[in-house]
Amino acid sequence: MGAAHSASEEVRELEGKTGFxxxxxxxxxxxxxxxxxxxxTIRKENFNNIPDLELNPIRSKIVRAFFDNRNLRKGPSxxxxxxxxxxxxxxxxxxxxxxxxLGEEQxxxxxxxxxxxxxxxxxxxxxxRITLEEYRNVKWWRSCFLETxxxxxxxxxxxxxxx
Amino acid sequence: MSLAMxxxxxxxxxxLWLVVLECSEASSYxxxxxxxxxxxxxxxxxxxxxxxxxxxxxxxxxDYDYVQIPYEVTLWILLASLAKIGFHxxxxxxxxxxxxxxxxxxxxxxxxxxxxxxxxxPPVMDSSIYFLYLLPPxxxxxxxxxxxxxxxxxxxxxxxxxxxxxxxxxxxxxxSLYFICQIEAFxxxxxSLLQNLLFGSLISAVDPVAVLAVFEEAxxxxxxxxxxxxxxxxxxxxxxxxxxILIAFTKMHKFEDIEPVDILAGCARFVIxxxxxxxxxxxxxxxxxxxxxxxxxxxxxxxxxxxxxxxxSYLAAETLYLSGILAITACAVTMKKYVEENVSQxxxxxxxxxxxxxxxxxxxxxxxxxxVSTIGKNxxxxxxxxxxxxxxxxIWRAIxxxxxxxxxxxxRTFPFSxxxxxxxxxxxxxxxxxxxxxxxxxxSLFPRKKLFVTATLVVTYFTVFFQGITIGPLVRxxxxxxxxxxxxxxxxxxxxxxxxxxxxxxxxxxxxxxxxVRDKFKKFDHRYLRKILIRRNLPKSSIVSLYKKLxxxxxxxxxxTGILTSxxxxxxxxxxxxxxxxxxxxxxxxxxxDILTRNMYQVRQRTLxxxxxxxxxxxxxxxxxxxxxxxQNTLRESMRKGQSLPWGKPTCAKNFRYLSFxxxxxxxxxxxxxxxxxxxxxxxxxxxxxxxxxAHSRAASLQxxxxxxxMIPMExxxxxxKALSFSSRSNSSQEEHAGRGRRVAIRLKxxxxxxxxxxxxxxxxxxxxxxTRSRWIAEHRRSREHYKSHSPLLxxx
Numbered sequence: 001m002g003a004a005h006s007a008s009e010e011v012r013e014l015e016g017k018t019g020f021x022x023x024x025x026x027x028x029x030x031x032x033x034x035x036x037x038x039x040x041t042i043r044k045e046n047f048n049n050i051p052d053l054e055l056n057p058i059r060s061k062i063v064r065a066f067f068d069n070r071n072l073r074k075g076p077s078x079x080x081x082x083x084x085x086x087x088x089x090x091x092x093x094x095x096x097x098x099x100x101x102l103g104e105e106q107x108x109x110x111x112x113x114x115x116x117x118x119x120x121x122x123x124x125x126x127x128x129r130i131t132l133e134e135y136r137n138v139k140w141w142r143s144c145f146l147e148t149x150x151x152x153x154x155x156x157x158x159x160x161x162x163x
Numbered sequence: 164m165s166l167a168m169x170x171x172x173x174x175x176x177x178x179l180w181l182v183v184l185e186c187s188e189a190s191s192y193x194x195x196x197x198x199x200x201x202x203x204x205x206x207x208x209x210x211x212x213x214x215x216x217x218x219x220x221x222x223x224x225x226d227y228d229y230v231q232i233p234y235e236v237t238l239w240i241l242l243a244s245l246a247k248i249g250f251h252x253x254x255x256x257x258x259x260x261x262x263x264x265x266x267x268x269x270x271x272x273x274x275x276x277x278x279x280x281x282x283x284x285p286p287v288m289d290s291s292i293y294f295l296y297l298l299p300p301x302x303x304x305x306x307x308x309x310x311x312x313x314x315x316x317x318x319x320x321x322x323x324x325x326x327x328x329x330x331x332x333x334x335x336x337x338x339s340l341y342f343i344c345q346i347e348a349f350x351x352x353x354x355s356l357l358q359n360l361l362f363g364s365l366i367s368a369v370d371p372v373a374v375l376a377v378f379e380e381a382x383x384x385x386x387x388x389x390x391x392x393x394x395x396x397x398x399x400x401x402x403x404x405x406x407x408i409l410i411a412f413t414k415m416h417k418f419e420d421i422e423p424v425d426i427l428a429g430c431a432r433f434v435i436x437x438x439x440x441x442x443x444x445x446x447x448x449x450x451x452x453x454x455x456x457x458x459x460x461x462x463x464x465x466x467x468x469x470x471x472x473x474x475x476s477y478l479a480a481e482t483l484y485l486s487g488i489l490a491i492t493a494c495a496v497t498m499k500k501y502v503e504e505n506v507s508q509x510x511x512x513x514x515x516x517x518x519x520x521x522x523x524x525x526x527x528x529x530x531x532x533x534x535v536s537t538i539g540k541n542x543x544x545x546x547x548x549x550x551x552x553x554x555x556x557x558i559w560r561a562i563x564x565x566x567x568x569x570x571x572x573x574x575r576t577f578p579f580s581x582x583x584x585x586x587x588x589x590x591x592x593x594x595x596x597x598x599x600x601x602x603x604x605x606x607s608l609f610p611r612k613k614l615f616v617t618a619t620l621v622v623t624y625f626t627v628f629f630q631g632i633t634i635g636p637l638v639r640x641x642x643x644x645x646x647x648x649x650x651x652x653x654x655x656x657x658x659x660x661x662x663x664x665x666x667x668x669x670x671x672x673x674x675x676x677x678x679x680v681r682d683k684f685k686k687f688d689h690r691y692l693r694k695i696l697i698r699r700n701l702p703k704s705s706i707v708s709l710y711k712k713l714x715x716x717x718x719x720x721x722x723x724t725g726i727l728t729s730x731x732x733x734x735x736x737x738x739x740x741x742x743x744x745x746x747x748x749x750x751x752x753x754x755x756x757d758i759l760t761r762n763m764y765q766v767r768q769r770t771l772x773x774x775x776x777x778x779x780x781x782x783x784x785x786x787x788x789x790x791x792x793x794x795q796n797t798l799r800e801s802m803r804k805g806q807s808l809p810w811g812k813p814t815c816a817k818n819f820r821y822l823s824f825x826x827x828x829x830x831x832x833x834x835x836x837x838x839x840x841x842x843x844x845x846x847x848x849x850x851x852x853x854x855x856x857x858a859h860s861r862a863a864s865l866q867x868x869x870x871x872x873x874m875i876p877m878e879x880x881x882x883x884x885k886a887l888s889f890s891s892r893s894n895s896s897q898e899e900h901a902g903r904g905r906r907v908a909i910r911l912k913x914x915x916x917x918x919x920x921x922x923x924x925x926x927x928x929x930x931x932x933x934x935t936r937s938r939w940i941a942e943h944r945r946s947r948e949h950y951k952s953h954s955p956l957l958x959x960x
Contacts, residue, residue, distance in 0.1 A: 031672055053670045058660065062667040095668055121664075 014086065018093040028092060032085050041082040042066075061121055066091050070120045077126030236528070243269050243527040261631040263373045263594060266527060267624065270534015278538045290603045294487075297525045298399075299477045301595070302488050303470075304522035305396050306495030307515075313389045314496075320571050321393030328394065328563045329367055329401040335559040337363025340551060349547035354611055361409040362615055365601055366556060366622060368402035370594025371395050371587075373627070374634050387583045391590060399596050400488035404436050406600050407484075413608050440486030444493025447476035451494070452501035452696040459698060465510035466517060469502060501696040529595035536602065537620055543613040552618045553625060556591075564588040582641050589637060592630050593623040 011022050020028070035049060036042045047053065047063045069075040071094070072087050080087070094117045098110045122130045227234075246269045250256055314321065337360035344351040344359060371391045408429050415425075451472035458465050473494050480490035503511060564584050572578035579587075601619040604612045 028672060035671075047671070050670050053667055058663045059667060062664060062671070066671075092668075092672060095665075118661075 266530035270531040274535035274538035300521035306492035325397035331563040332367035333364035364405040368596040371590040440489035441493040443480045444490035448494040448497025455505040462507040465506045
């Protein structure tokens with residue numbers, strides 16, 4: 001009884017932090033344990049078990065985004081070695097649809113979070129700016145960027161990313 | 164413009180040719196004797212020859228009646244095929260109207276000719292021929308080509324919509340028409356409730372798949388696609404079951420004698436017939452999958468087994484008055500997965516094409532028969548009945564769509580938008596099914612049969628032509644309405660990135676497998692079913708698919724490790740200059756767009772594509788082909804530049820090979836490739852070892868029986884790369900070393916050696932490379948006997 005009680009408390013805590021419903025948390029937990037092979041944490045290698053992901057051209061960026069400290073809100077830069085379930089949920093929460101009932105401020109905040117997630121994907125050296133180099137490093141469209149970028153040089157900082 | 168006119172003229176040519184053909188047909192009709200059936204004719208022929216011994220031997224005789232039926236049927240089919248060729252020659256036409264339109268026109272033409280020459284058309288269509296021969300191929304084809312995963316994910320919605328929708332439509336239309344018939348003025352008072360209900364059930368058999376081709380290029384999302392497909396699949400089955408039950412009712416009693424007990428029995432029978440049919444289908448599917456496990460030595464009979472077992476499931480179900488349609492559908496769905504892995508590649512292709520061919524023939528015959536019936540004397544026109552039928556069909560379809568989906572949306576994670584629902588409503592095009600059922604009504608029970616046939620024909624023609632032709636523009640209008648402006652290149656690229664990101668996250672969170680039932684089934688499947696039903700030994704054909712998968716992964720890894728850059732543009736790169744924004748000229752924009760579409764890999768399509776009349780290659784096949792073609796291009800280029808040993812020379816001068824982009828311009832890109840070093844830091848350092856492990860695990864995630872094969876190249880690679888990592892000189896950074904090692908591993912990974920990449924100032928000498936290579940070749944030779952079909956791959960260079 002005690003274990004169940006604390007489990008549901010945890011779930012409620014996670015609900016509060018990440019905004020998922022308890023059903024979703026259950027499902028994601030199941031997926032998490034499936035990916036991690038019943039371990040409490042996931043490493044990068046565990047993402048290799050996903051067959052469909054192998055065919056994705058930006059797979060490594062996606063996997064990297066899971067371990068990015070900025071996305072995990074653990075620091076300004078760097079990569080974590082492994083993530084636990086709460087971190088997993090944190091990352092997943094970036095992809096939740098925006099709950100429009102929460103009010104203007106919250107909606108704006110959610111939007112900013114999502115944009116920051118994307119920004120972190122581009123900004124690989126964590127300096128808070130996207131330089132031409134980094135932009136081009138999203139490798140697989142390099143060639144297409146070339147001409148665009150020679151004509152439109154852009155250096156964006158995070159402040160300029162706001163809508 | 165001139166090309167379009169040319170195409171139009173050539174299609175006119177085809178039409179002229181068709182007319183000529185039919186005139187020849189007509190003239191041959193007139194030559195034959197008009198009123199005897201083929202059977203009598205053949206008897207007469209043999210009798211005549213034996214009873215007229217005095218007759219002179221004539222040098223030239225004509226006996227048309229002997230071959231009449233097969234001759235005419237063949238001519239019809241040929242005619243329809245020629246028409247289809249003409250139809251597809253003008254390439255914009257298939258997007259304007261569904262092929263059913265074409266078939267109807269051809270049928271009407273043939274009917275007109277037959278009518279005009281007062282010829283008695285051959286008895287192609289009667290009840291037993293339709294239900295035994297013409298219907299099963301159509302149903303089998305739609306069951307076989309159904310995409311299983313989306314189907315089972317949406318199965319709740321599909322069953323709800325198809326089942327209840329058919330019932331609501333049938334009873335709604337039937338009841339409303341009954342009330343119309345009660346009105347004295349229309350002269351329809353003798354049509355009883357039961358007959359109206361029967362008419363309602365047969366007119367509600369829709370064939371929405373016919374219009375799918377029309378709005379295929381509009382991005383129909385997968386859910387919508389699945390609903391349409393699922394409806395088409397189950398709709399025929401349900402209509403026929405309902406039809407049979409109501410016919411049984413009609414035969415059984417007069418209307419007044421029917422008690423509630425009978426109605427309950429009817430409902431129970433409905434359920435039993437449906438479920439029983441599915442059960443039979445599943446059983447037969449498993450049996451046939453099991454049998455294909457043993458056919459590796461006589462692969463020529465594999466298609467035969469598949470078809471015979473499917474047909475057998477249909478017949479077995481029909482014997483017990485269960486639903487044969489649902490049986491054959493379930494059989495196709497069940498056995499598809501296992502059969503695809505067991506049969507050889509050629510058998511697989513044969514099965515697919517043969518299925519398409521059979522169903523195409525059946526449908527053509529039915530439509531032509533429909534056209535033949537149109538132009539004839541067996542019509543009865545009643546304005547009220549027919550107009551109200553049309554009206555009620557649309558109204559009840561709208562009612563059923565909007566109410567059922569409203570309820571359905573409450574339970575779905577992806578609700579259907581009103582736009583989707585409207586498209587589903589509008590795609591309610593009737594097809595061959597309803598006409599056949601109307602035609603086969605027994606005249607004894609239905610004195611007003613001709614009225615029903617006429618009404619069905621009118622509804623079919625109207626929906627096929629009017630709705631079929633207008634649905635394309637409608638869908639495009641609905642779709643395009645939101646995004647009017649053309650996106651800039653930047654937007655396009657970002658959208659692509661986000662699509663890939665979304666697809667990736669979907670995979671990570673296992674979106675498609677979050678149903679517990681499905682997970683459980685998959686486990687059960689893996690542990691028991693696959694062991695029983697799938698062949699142990701490796702068929703040779705799996706090499707090709709394994710190769711494709713490896714190719715694709717390799718290409719993606721290449722991208723990630725930053726080997727790829729390209730200068731598709733000849734303009735030299737100036738990194739340091741800060742320029743103001745310069746407007747790109749429209750030609751530049753257009754050329755960039757072209758390069759985008761040419762060079763980018765397709766996002767994994769969540770939208771499916773199905774065409775009833777044609778087999779299109781799957782997206783993954785297309786993608787694999789893309790990679791192969793580009794590979795070949797770059798290899799050809801490397802050959803042209805005179806490199807026999809791709810990695811022999813010291814490669815300081817030459818930098819990166821462009822594996823994915825056909826036009827390569829090494830000079831200008833050299834600088835920026837140095838400047839832009841691959842900083843895929845997250846992926847490389849721990850990535851090196853896991854790469855091999857992941858390769859192993861990837862091989863394991865393919866079916867177990869492939870593991871044997873996949874392990875062998877992986878092992879030899881492993882050994883090969885270890886040798887390299889020992890022998891490589893010390894480099895500046897661990898990352899580079901790991902990166903290069905990985906690249907080298909990638910280099911060795913493909914199943915043929917000829918990869919023409921060079922890396923930055925390579926320190927690997929020729930001897931090293933050739934030593935490693937020979938080691939690898941030696942190992943490879945040992946394993947060569949495992950896959951003989953490898954040799955064509957090995958020899959390409």
